[in-house]
Amino acid sequence: MGKLSFKERYLKFILYLTVIVLVNIVGLSLFFRADLTANKIYSLSPASKAAVSTLSEPLTIKVFFSKNLPAPHNNTERYLKDLLTEYSALGGRYFNYTFHNLSQEGGAVADHNREMARSYGIQPLQIRVMENDELKFKNAYMGLVMLHGDLIEKIPAITATNGLEYQLTTAIQKMNNKVSALVRFKDKIQATLYLSSGLNAIAPLINLPELPRLGDQVKKAVEDLNKKNMDILSFKRVDVNTQDQMEKVAKDFDLMAMTWPAVPDQNIEAGFGTAGLVLTYNGESRALALISAMEIPIIGTTYQMTEPQALTEEITAVMEKMIGINKDIGYLSDHGTPTMGPDRMAMMQGRQGNGLQVFNQLISSRYNVKSIALEKDEIPEGLNCLIITKPTKKFTDYELFQIDQALMKGTNVAVFADAFEQQQASGMGMPPGFAPIDTGLEKLLAHYGIKIDTAYVLDKNAYKQQLPQSQGGGEQVIYFAPMLKEKNINTDPVFMKNIKGLVAMQISPVSLIKKAIDPEKVSATRLLTSSDQAWLMTDTINLNPMYITPPAAKEEFAPRDLAWILEGQFTSYFAGKPVPVKKGDEAEIPGDQGAENKETQPQGPGKAMAGLKTQQRIVESSAPVKLFVLGCAQMLHDNMLDAAGQTTNATFLLNTIDHLNGDDAVAAMRSKQQTLNPVAQTSAFTKTVIKTVNVAGLPALVALFGLLVMVRRNIRKKQIAQMYTR
Helix, strand or coil, rough: CCCCHHHHHHHHHHHHHHHHHHHHHHHHHHHCCCCCCCCCCCCCHHHHHHHCCCCCCEEEEEEECCCCCCCCHHHHHHHHHHHHHHHHHHHHHEEEEEEECCCHHHHHHHHHHHHHHHHHHCCCEEEEEEEEEEEEEECCEEEEEEECCCCCEECCCCCCCCCCHHHHHHHHHHHHHHHHHHHHCCCCCCEEEECCHHHHHHHCCCCCCCCHHHHHHHHHHHHHHHHHHHCCEEEEEEEECCHHHHHHHHHHHHHCCCEECCEEHHHHHCEEEEEEEEEEECEEEEEEEEEEEEEECCCCEEEECHHHHHHHHHHHHHHHHHCCEEEEEEEEECCCCCCCCCHHHHHHHHHCCCHHHEEEHHHHCEEEEEECCCCCCCCCCCCCCCCCCCCCCCCCCCHHHHHHHHCCCCCCCEEEEEEEEECCCCCCCCCEEEEECCCCHHHHHHHHCEEEEEEEEECEEEEEEEHHHHHHHEEEEEEEEEEEEEEHCCCEEEEEECEEECCCCCCEEEEHHHHHCCCCCCEEEEEEEECCCCEECCCCCCCCHHHCCCCCCCHHHCEEEEEEEEEEEECCCCCCCCCCCCCCCCCCCHHHHHHHHHHCCCCCCCHHHHCCCCCCCCEEECCCEEEEEECCCCCCCHHHHHCCCHHHHHHHHHHHHHHCCHHHHHHHHCCCCCCCCCCCCHCCCCCHHHHHHHHHHHHHHHHHHHHHHHHHHHHHHHHHHHHHHH
């Protein structure tokens, strides 16, 4: 074959170049890429696709990210761009995003962008940078704001890729829900500012020079929110200028009442005052304090006034809750259950708190949590889910009837139980006691097919606490805090995907009562088990790690079931029984005397109607419903969760709540970026084999491959030599 001429080479080059250009043009319209990661972390989840597809008007995202950031922040920016590109490909003309230049070299444009970022509440973050072998700190913008009509949502700090898709998608869902709620919303929310003009006189004395302008700031905050929320707020200002008026307002709305003596040298007369903003809608009121007092040792009492930005965020949060953007879920708030806020009494006493503040923050971002006190409240009709966490006080039969009927009517129930209640130590140096909990809820669960055993599960596979050097260093195994690994977690349900490790604390075994379950109507799924190195602590409970040792008898070790979820149609515990009487509804007429009165009283129309009785109907069979039971209430406590909701403990709890509310797609999206991938447990022999293969096997394979190549070349040489020697 001869050489190509210059003309032929030129034509061939033109042909190749044309093919390359055409392939790139086709690639613009037929773009695709393959996500080969195990959890598809670089592809949008079904929940994200559904959220974008529901956009009815343009959604604009303004990204404020400083340029040329060091690792890992540059990778975060790249991931964010890829993610927004995926959203944009699905959203089309309804989804737009822009990255704004914020670099110092950007001139007037960058200055304008930085000012715009600050106006949206995006502030620079301080990050660490290694330059010239020296650790430095610099300010960088890493946030975004989402604009949907007049609505604004922001993510002020994007410091990692984990959970970024979840944050974006839930923000889009929230904005869609908010638009729908505002459109159907007819009445206004009344915002009433209770502010005493007399406070202006003492403003310099309490170091609040801006206090005289507080009313104007609140009014402006409400007006700005109205512009972004379809004029939903109605503003009114009330000057609280009498003592009786102040006491009534302070009592009704739990506002801080302030009184002060006369200060003659400042020409200030004795007076009183209060300051607060009260939002009222449909008979419900929420008060926001505008002035707070703080006791500081040595310094004394200091006063602070709410910042305008913080006030705007507080008003927005209350407003969103009132108009019902999120689904309603219930939380049983009496019968000794932990408070959903911080345990202030424990904080004052310097002991470990019993509050669920972090858990409350995590679920409140997606749900409207309603506190339900069964002693005085009824469980609302149509409630999606009811959470019951470690009740310690006895339920009346009527209260159990309320829980039972809520389940029968379609309210999913999540029970986070504890078998024991910790009691105060009987004396100095004595360990606290533990008394078995018997509230009556146990018989209800047993009827449905679940039993929480009166014991704690201890496990050799447990959390290891690092001891300080003052105690000799080393590790202390906390046997009552089992480490649940992947093989002990059922990852078959969608909401359990990628949950590969959990830490429990003071967890009780949960047994299935098979004879109480109709397998044709109810399916039972085991979610968590302990390892086969677990045993039980019963009767005398002592959780001092120094006094806990594994049992000598091997037969005491066995895997224990820890969490179950039952789904299907249940039968009421009260089926075929009379409706329990509500406490306080019993007749108070004493025996014989009441009977005599009944016989001698005249039987006019009013008296006849007074004897009218109605029979409350019992729903004896439920609609398809879910019942989740975990024998560990400690998992919800603040010391077991992170505020960002990134740990597997938080992901597991949030996914469970989502599943009970029918949001499996959101649960799957949240957990797909879990970074916990524990190494599988292997025997010593297996480890030796793997080491041998890595150290000696791979070089041997390379040498063998080279030998085969050399043999093949020698064979080919001989074949060529034979061709030319004939």
